[in-house]
Structures are given as structure tokens and as C-alpha cells.
Amino acid sequence: MAPADSNVRKLPEPAAPQYRAAPANIEAEQALLGAILVNNEAFYRVSDFLEAGHFFEPLHQQLYELASNLIRAGKVATPITLKTFLPSDVDIGGLNASQYLARLAAEATTVINAADYGRTISDLAVRRNLISIGEEMVNSAFDAPVDFAPRDQIEDAERKLYGLAETGRFGSGFQKFSQALVTAVDMAAKAYQRDGKLSGISTGLKDLDSKMGGLQSSDLIIVAGRPGMGKTALATNIAYNIARAWNGETRADGHIETVNGGIVGFFSLEMSAEQLATRIIAERTGIPSSHIRRGGITEADFETIKDVSVELQRLPFYVDETGGLSIAQLCARARRLKRQKGLDVLVIDYIQLLSGSQRKGNESRVQEVTEITTGLKALAKELNVPIIALSQLSRQVESRDDKRPQLSDLRESGSIEQDADVVIFVFREEYYLANKEPRPGSEEHIKWQTEMEIVAGKAEIIIGKQRHGPTGTVQAAFESHITRFSDLAKDQYLPERMGD
CATH class of the missing domain: 3.40.50.300 (P-loop containing nucleotide triphosphate hydrolases)
Structure with missing residues (x-):
């Protein structure tokens, strides 16, 4: 006789959780580092967008940082010069520092492919950051404090996403002063292309x-x-x-500058x-x-x-x-x-x-x-x-x-x-004077009319503070009926011409 519970349906065993590894391409990292060690010219193909933090493997971050410092200092980055900066007892999959560096050089990609490998590494770093932001959003939504409104969380997420989208432009920490000098010279060069050479x-x-x-x-x-x-x-x-x-102007990457x-x-x-x-x-x-x-x-x-x-x-x-x-x-x-x-x-x-x-x-x-x-x-x-x-x-x-x-x-x-x-302060004497009109026909009214003629249609743009320039007043023309400011003809407000 069959047991009484033989018809009872058994629940399926819970599936083992699937763990997803963070997106990374160790082979691309190895190939790019090898290319740099074989030919330092490869570094200049990626240095404007690739940073040490974009590498997934911590050792690769260290190697890229070391190679960057050597090359920027005018020295040569090779397996021989780099190994002096690594601990002699380091064990990388059974290889010591010298052996691992030699293997990187042996498996190097060509200089021509360096930029493609660099972009791959950079893109994967962005994806890892996106995952991190997404996880923070989920955790914040589950465990949000009472005073943290959903709208605030959306704005916080947008701020982080914008920061990620602008990676390399803002918030990159300290920079060498030489980089600031290059930016300043670029600004001066662009001034020649603008109206007024500004x-x-x-x-x-x-x-x-x-x-x-x-x-x-x-x-x-x-x-x-x-x-x-x-x-x-x-x-x-x-x-x-x-x-x-x-x-x-449309740049090579499709971005309009x-x-x-x-x-x-x-x-x-x-x-x-x-x-x-x-x-x-x-x-x-x-x-x-x-x-x-x-x-x-x-x-x-x-x-x-x-x-x-x-x-x-x-x-x-x-x-x-x-x-x-x-x-x-x-x-x-x-x-x-x-x-x-x-x-x-x-x-x-x-x-x-x-x-x-x-x-x-x-x-x-x-x-x-x-x-x-x-x-x-x-x-x-x-x-x-x-x-x-x-x-x-x-x-x-x-x-x-x-x-x-x-x-x-x-x-x-x-x-x-x-x-x-x-x-900047905007000031119009005409506005105040118009509200003080005396009785028409009086002596004060004639004087008022003379004063009004002097200030009519004129405004003062007063620069009260300027961190990198002078303060002072700029005279401008203002047409109140169409709310238009424009440059004032010089002979309209020169003191020596007032009595003409």
C-alpha cells in the first residue's frame, strides 16, 4: 500500500543563486600593458582618456600608474625598469614580477590596436560604475531614511550619472600644474577665434x-x-x-564643439x-x-x-x-x-x-x-x-x-x-527722476526737464566685484519700451560734449 503522502506534490529545490562577475577583460588589460612595455608610443594613444582606475586588476592599475609616471618623466618603461618598483616576492599565478612582466611583453598587442584596447578597458570601467550606482539606488530605495524623499533619490542618482557621463572632465582630483598651463594656453588660442578676440x-x-x-x-x-x-x-x-x-564644429568623435x-x-x-x-x-x-x-x-x-x-x-x-x-x-x-x-x-x-x-x-x-x-x-x-x-x-x-x-x-x-x-548692478537714473516730476510750468520743472534729457535712454552697468578684472561703470543705452540694452555712442555721454 502506498504511503498516505505519496500524492503530495513536492516543492522544487531552490536553485543555487547565480553570481555574476563584474564586467572586465583581463586579456585586453594584459595586451595593452604589454604593448606599452614593448613600445612606449602606445601610451600616448590612450593617455588622454585612460586612467589607472579603469583597470580591473589591482596589479594592472599599479603597472599602468608606474609606466605613466616613467614615460611622463621622459624615461623608458620596460619590464626591466618596472620590476625595480615591484616587490621581489610578489606571486602572480605562480609567476614572480620579472616573469609576469616578460609574459606581458610577449603577449603584447600592436601599437595600432592600443587605442581600441584602451577604449574597451575604459568602457568596461564605466559599466562597473553603472552597476555600482544601480546597486546604490536599489539599496537606497529599500532602506531609505524617512526624510529622504523619492524625488531626492532621483536627483542624487542623476547627479552621480552625470558625473559618470562627464568622467575625465570634472572631479578628477589633483592635476599637475603643467596641465593647467596647457588649458590656459588653449583658452588664449580659442580667444582669437571668437568675436572680439575675447x-x-x-x-x-x-x-x-x-x-x-x-x-x-x-x-x-x-x-x-x-x-x-x-x-x-x-x-x-x-x-x-x-x-x-x-x-x-563637429569633432571626429561626433561631438559638436x-x-x-x-x-x-x-x-x-x-x-x-x-x-x-x-x-x-x-x-x-x-x-x-x-x-x-x-x-x-x-x-x-x-x-x-x-x-x-x-x-x-x-x-x-x-x-x-x-x-x-x-x-x-x-x-x-x-x-x-x-x-x-x-x-x-x-x-x-x-x-x-x-x-x-x-x-x-x-x-x-x-x-x-x-x-x-x-x-x-x-x-x-x-x-x-x-x-x-x-x-x-x-x-x-x-x-x-x-x-x-x-x-x-x-x-x-x-x-x-x-x-x-x-x-553687476543695473542702475537707471531716468527711472527715479521720472517719478519726481515737479508741477509743469514751474522753474523746478524746467530744471527737471534738463536733467531728464541728460539721463533719458541711458543706463549704468556697474561692476561692483570682479575676481579677475577691474571694477567700474559701463554706460549703456536702454530703450525701455522694447527692453533693449545696447552700446552707447561715445559722444552721447562724454562730459565735454554735454554743454554743446
Whole structure:
């Protein structure tokens, strides 16, 4: 008789877990190291992108580092010169140091194939890093702290992925000063290719460029002013000028490198994208935006607007109109834009509309702004682009007779002034004077009219701070009805011509 439990279905035995080895190609590492030891010219085929940390085998990391140091020092890297730097008692699969180095040289690839082997090693290192980031994401999602929101985890993962995508450009640790010198000389050479022979990106305003040398990479540039001064107009004008001047060249690897002008990202936290577009159309056509909005335009005006719109559609100008962004969200979006479209200049309108990543109840606004400005400066360095960030000024300006702004007028000024590389104030005497019009027909009114004629249509761009250049004031023309800044003709503001 069969046992009572003979019909009971048995559960299958659990399968043994399958362990996957990290992606690596030891043979490619051995072949490349052998090629370098046989012919040091192979090193120069891979040295611009391959680092010791890209090798999977720790001994291979050490050998590549040793060979790099010897070759860069003008010496020869061979099995004989390298073995003196390795312990004599090292055991590599039953081989000592001399035997292993000799085997590498014997199995070397040719110099011609060195770059391909180097790319293989580098790509596998990236894949290992991707696995590491993925594992961290999974572990963080399972064991997330209460105060670590999913959105924060996404932004943290994006930051790490961007850092991996930009490997070799940012965060590579210390570098020899000679590398910095090469970068500086390259910057000077590129200046000759740009409009105005500038080291930085031209703002489109010649007098401002002559003071600043253009917008410099990795600089945080604060543009500040009281309401009505035109700080948004100045940032918009500069952004448009840069996008319009953009010219790029396709490199051998398919990457497009900016030669002139730049690809612009614009965070419009206050205005909608449509309002920003209307401003630019008004500035380009000379038709006031108030007329465009109310439909007070002629058929000829509409044709002009249509032609300008076609031109604007081709510009590398990207707008994000999302309000209430945190500094972490802004950084994540900026990284994404650079990765997907490219980015040469970033504009933020304006700092006081940003929030800290995790504002706590007992944290003051000053502390929050400190986090924001520190984050913007770090982002400028990380992306290696100039960031133009607009800022409000405190009301204490209004209480002074001379209403020209000072650094102390910056709201939450400590961190803004400290983190900024350049601080620019926009000031228009015309704005204040227009609000003080005396009774028409009086003697004061005649005097007021004379003063208004002097300052009408003029603005001062005051450079209050500049780490690598002079401070001072640049005179500019400003057409308020179309919010356009432009260079002021010299004879319009020379003191000796005033009385003519």
C-alpha cells in the first residue's frame, strides 16, 4: 500500500543563486600593458582618456600608474625598469614580477590596436560604475531614511550619472600644474577665434566685454538691481546675443564643439516662456511688447514678427519656466540639458525664487540662500559654464539720496557676495527722476526737464566685484519700451560734449 503522502506534490529545490562577475577583460588589460612595455608610443594613444582606475586588476592599475609616471618623466618603461618598483616576492599565478612582466611583453598587442584596447578597458570601467550606482539606488530605495524623499533619490542618482557621463572632465582630483598651463594656453588660442578676440563668451555689448573679457567659464555672475531697473532685460539681451552668435564644429568623435557664441539654458522662474519670447521679439523688431499683446500692430508689423520668429526658432536657446524649483532640481535639469543638447551659458531669473533642497523649520532664509549660491557656484565649476543669476536688492537703496547700488544692498548679501565671481548692478537714473516730476510750468520743472534729457535712454552697468578684472561703470543705452540694452555712442555721454 502506498504511503498516505505519496500524492503530495513536492516543492522544487531552490536553485543555487547565480553570481555574476563584474564586467572586465583581463586579456585586453594584459595586451595593452604589454604593448606599452614593448613600445612606449602606445601610451600616448590612450593617455588622454585612460586612467589607472579603469583597470580591473589591482596589479594592472599599479603597472599602468608606474609606466605613466616613467614615460611622463621622459624615461623608458620596460619590464626591466618596472620590476625595480615591484616587490621581489610578489606571486602572480605562480609567476614572480620579472616573469609576469616578460609574459606581458610577449603577449603584447600592436601599437595600432592600443587605442581600441584602451577604449574597451575604459568602457568596461564605466559599466562597473553603472552597476555600482544601480546597486546604490536599489539599496537606497529599500532602506531609505524617512526624510529622504523619492524625488531626492532621483536627483542624487542623476547627479552621480552625470558625473559618470562627464568622467575625465570634472572631479578628477589633483592635476599637475603643467596641465593647467596647457588649458590656459588653449583658452588664449580659442580667444582669437571668437568675436572680439575675447577669452570668454561675448555678451554682445562691446563696452561690457572690454571690462570683463566676456563671460568666463565656471564663473558665477550675479546681476542685481531694484525692480524696474532692467536686470531681466539685460540678462535676456545677453542670452539672446550669445545664442544668436552660436557656431559649432563637429569633432571626429561626433561631438559638436562650440567655436563662437553658445548654447543657452534659461530658467525663467518669474516669467512664462511666452512672456520671455514676447520680450525677445519686441527687442528684435522694435515693436513694444504691449502692442504685441494687445494686438495693436499693423500687417507690416506682423510680417516682421513672423520673420523674426522664424530666426528665433533656429537658436540654441532652451527655456525652463517651472516655478518653485529647488537648487537640487535646478542642478539636475541643467546637467540633463548639457548631456542632451549641450550647454555653454546658464541664466537664472532669479535667485530669491529658488528654494533650498531641504528647508528645515528652524533654518533662516539667509542659510537657505547660502545653500543656493554655494550650489550655483559648484554647478558652474562642474558644468564648466558661466552662470548668470539675477538677484533682488534690499529696500535700503531707496532711502539713500544716491541710489546707485552697493554690494551691501544685496539681499542676504553675505553668501551672494562671497560666492559670486562677478557682481553687476543695473542702475537707471531716468527711472527715479521720472517719478519726481515737479508741477509743469514751474522753474523746478524746467530744471527737471534738463536733467531728464541728460539721463533719458541711458543706463549704468556697474561692476561692483570682479575676481579677475577691474571694477567700474559701463554706460549703456536702454530703450525701455522694447527692453533693449545696447552700446552707447561715445559722444552721447562724454562730459565735454554735454554743454554743446
